[in-house]
Amino acid sequence: MTSLFIEQHERGIAFYLNGDLQFDTDDEAIYHEYLVIPALALAIERFPDTDLRVLICGGGDGLAAREVLRFPQVSHIDLVDYNPAVVELGKTTFKAYNQDSLTSDRLTIHFQDAWEFLASVPASTYQVIIGDFTYPTCREDTKIYSLEWFQKVNLALDNGGIFTTNGVSPEYRTAGFWCLYQTLLAAGFHAKPLQINIPSFRQDGYGNWGFFLAAEQVITRDELDAIAFPTNLQVLSQPAWLNAFQFESRIANFRHQVYIHCLDKPQLSYYLLNPTVAILDDSDEANFGLLDFIDLQELGTGQISQRDLLQLESTAKAWLEHFQSSSNLPANAPDLNKLFPLQHHYHSPKMRAEWLSYIKQFLAEIDILRLLNKMLERAQELPPHIAGELRSLAHKIRTGQPIVNISPSMVQFLIVLSTTLLMANLVTPDAVFAKGSYSRSSGSSSGSSINWSSLSHNQSTGMTLFGIGSLLLAAFGLTFIDWTGGKNDE
Amino acid sequence: MMNKIINTSPNIGLKIKTLHPEDRDLWDRFGQALPTAAFMQSWAWSDFKALEGYQVFRYGIFDRHQLVGGCLFYFYPHHGKANLLISPGGPILTADYLETGMKLLIQQAEILGKELGAIAWRIEPQWQHKPDCLSAFVKAPVELSPSETLLIDLQPSEAQILQSMKQKGRYNLRLSWRAGVTVEFTTDSQAIPKFYELFWETVKQQEFFGEPYGFFINLCQTLFAAKMAEIGFARWQGKLLAAMILVYWGDRATYLYGGRSFAYPQVRAPSALHWGAIQRAKQRGCKIYDFYGFTRDPDHNYAKFSQFKSQFGGIPYTTIGAGDYFLYDQLADTLINLLQNLGGDRR
Structure with missing residues (x-):
């Protein structure tokens, strides 16, 4: 399903696709000129006397195509967009803004997934490929920012061809931005990052916006100094554009601290959802000043991570590692992004902190005997020492013996259970917003007056886990959180 | 049956x-x-x-x-x-x-x-x-949604509903009438940004978690098309001072989301808006106006919202x-x- 919304304002329109801003006519020219014009101008310099073939991936609104069509050297444009509804708007409502670009006889529209389209394209087909995709809001959306995607793009480009793509905000999504940079380098591109201020994006909370200009052959300063822009542009000027390659060092230095994004071990969603990983130490002198990427020719330093940090298994590993390090190092502050990464773009670190305060209640819900019995039915699949510990725990609960000490194996079991319960609750976007104690603007109660416990024979064993959960959390050093859950935002 | x-x-x-x-x-x-x-x-x-x-x-x-x-x-x-x-x-x-x-x-x-x-x-x-x-x-x-709420019975006449309100509620309403606050309801999607501006002002002011703009685009576009919701505004001297999303389902109208400007509190725009919503729901044949969330606990974080809601009278209603x-x-x-x-x- 797709949601299309055109907000009309005094000066024009803003277009939202599935709730995300695509463009505002107030300043879309900034985005589209920076995305398209330099790449085309560079391609003209690199491929003189050539009929250029251009591929636009996404861009069904026709605005990127408008910019490409400025260049008479372009003989053909393929535009691939999977969404016919957007293209229809591009041909009608947006026609006045894209100068009717989508009906150009130099342009062919393909209603197809860009990934599939590119898979069918012969090598070296295009001199320019433009990535004009929407901001990735879920894991599936990040496929077209992966190593594998960039490799496909590289293959489809003519020798020396130019790839230009929008990125994310280097300011607010620093790790995500450099993850894209390192992924481009890993795919064999020489990539130049650049950033600009787009007021409507900033107003929507995106911060400075990033782009990449990339090619398999090194892009040199001489080339960039020599290219000529068309004369009738709305906003782009060569001096301003050349400045866009400069980044504050404190932002730029972060580029060596990220993993690349590939399909097997995706990282981009994690970086975008958990942006606080980009917080940098301002006290370090190396973080001051500017770094100009025009003069920088560097090889990639990004590695493929061993973990997909949004996966339950990674979370459980992070908890176990933290527990081990907590045992050795007192006052080791936990990295909540790793211990419990945000899973949805609606969520915030503040929400997570509140949500974590429910961990004991989550544990208290569990009929531990029933769970243990279910697990012990498959005891042969468990590591033997854990199976033994679970048997022992089941026996203690059954016979009413106190549980005073938690063995390391039991910690492992409890960590796995706790992270599973937390993850299950946190991956559902509504569960966070609708949490009873702070639900919605119209307010709500923190709980029902109905006593559910009388319904449940599980509560006694659940309370056992509640107590164990307290011990576990104390052991974790997570006691800085207000576990009472009584401290709400409202 | x-x-x-x-x-x-x-x-x-x-x-x-x-x-x-x-x-x-x-x-x-x-x-x-x-x-x-x-x-x-x-x-x-x-x-x-x-x-x-x-x-x-x-x-x-x-x-x-x-x-x-x-x-x-x-x-x-x-x-x-x-x-x-x-x-x-x-x-x-x-x-x-x-x-x-x-x-x-x-x-x-x-x-x-x-x-x-x-x-x-x-x-x-x-x-x-x-x-x-x-x-x-x-x-x-x-919870997934509030388990305790406040319901207004819409079956009596408007005069009777007014009479059932607390004195403070009627007083606030009269202030809004005297000031000339007007109320309107719409399913024009161009109202979404205007609603969101007031909603977000409230989120910031009250520091609670608020859904992003895109959420409301999707919500309103879907429910408007199904004739299940409207956006309501209270306006004073041309300025939008309060907004709400009102959802209709069965015999119930539910105040799902709201927001207000913190300017001109003396004209009591939120009171006028809720009364307008009650009238609107009644005209549409609804029998219940649901404030969607209420607490009787004076220490609850939402106690002051509930205090405001209780000015309209009504009966607290708790589900399991x-x-x-x-x-x-x-x-x-x-x-x-x-x-x-x-x-x-x-x-």
Whole structure:
């Protein structure tokens, strides 16, 4: 399903696709000129006397195509967009803004997934490929920012061809931005990052916006100094554009601290959802000043991570590692992004902190005997020492013996259970917003007056886990959180 | 009215079936006719949730060919086997089919849980008392929607409703009338940004969690198309001072979201807006105005909102809240896989 919304304002329109801003006519020219014009101008310099073939991936609104069509050297444009509804708007409502670009006889529209389209394209087909995709809001959306995607793009480009793509905000999504940079380098591109201020994006909370200009052959300063822009542009000027390659060092230095994004071990969603990983130490002198990427020719330093940090298994590993390090190092502050990464773009670190305060209640819900019995039915699949510990725990609960000490194996079991319960609750976007104690603007109660416990024979064993959960959390050093859950935002 | 059957033998004649688009009207008519039905179990709401990325599973329970209950299950896909099935406002079942209907739905939840990788099914039926059929459910630590609310009976005349308000409420309303605050309702989607501006001002001022703009675009566009919601504004001297989203379902109008400007408090725009919404709901034939969230606890964080709402009179109404049915086979499976993959290191 797709949601299309055109907000009309005094000066024009803003277009939202599935709730995300695509463009505002107030300043879309900034985005589209920076995305398209330099790449085309560079391609003209690199491929003189050539009929250029251009591929636009996404861009069904026709605005990127408008910019490409400025260049008479372009003989053909393929535009691939999977969404016919957007293209229809591009041909009608947006026609006045894209100068009717989508009906150009130099342009062919393909209603197809860009990934599939590119898979069918012969090598070296295009001199320019433009990535004009929407901001990735879920894991599936990040496929077209992966190593594998960039490799496909590289293959489809003519020798020396130019790839230009929008990125994310280097300011607010620093790790995500450099993850894209390192992924481009890993795919064999020489990539130049650049950033600009787009007021409507900033107003929507995106911060400075990033782009990449990339090619398999090194892009040199001489080339960039020599290219000529068309004369009738709305906003782009060569001096301003050349400045866009400069980044504050404190932002730029972060580029060596990220993993690349590939399909097997995706990282981009994690970086975008958990942006606080980009917080940098301002006290370090190396973080001051500017770094100009025009003069920088560097090889990639990004590695493929061993973990997909949004996966339950990674979370459980992070908890176990933290527990081990907590045992050795007192006052080791936990990295909540790793211990419990945000899973949805609606969520915030503040929400997570509140949500974590429910961990004991989550544990208290569990009929531990029933769970243990279910697990012990498959005891042969468990590591033997854990199976033994679970048997022992089941026996203690059954016979009413106190549980005073938690063995390391039991910690492992409890960590796995706790992270599973937390993850299950946190991956559902509504569960966070609708949490009873702070639900919605119209307010709500923190709980029902109905006593559910009388319904449940599980509560006694659940309370056992509640107590164990307290011990576990104390052991974790997570006691800085207000576990009472009584401290709400409202 | 549904035909009453005596279920001496549980599932005789009773079947659970997937609901298809052609069943939409049947399902919605059934839901709207029940006083315990919630808008979150409406087809349009499930369309909205689908737009938000949820998978929706719709099941009806039929006694022969007659729909007697059912449930919409929502599942937010995630790579992994730690997830929930949720049914805000559901299930919906007629009294005579509680036991047998619930059994079928639990069986369905178990099937879905296995297919999808969910470890629990969280329900939130709009019932005031726990039926025995929920004995396998435990109280969820969090709600999906407010379990305590304040309801205004819209069946008396406007004058009587006014009379039932607290004196302070009438006073505030008269202030707004004297100041010339006007109220309007619309389904024009161009009202969404105006609503959001006021909503977000309130979020910032009150420091509570607020959904992003895109959420409201999806919500309003879906519910407007289904004629299930309107945006209301209170305006004074050309300025928009308060806004709300009012949802209509069955005989109930629910104040779902709201926001206000913190300028010109003396003209009492929110009071005028709620009164306008009460009038609007009454005109549309609704019998209940639901403030969607209320607390009698003076120490609760939302106590001051509730104090404002209580100026309109009304009766507090409490439902049983959210309950979880754990799918222990699935939970055990997830834990075993994890323990295997983590190596089960002896530490």
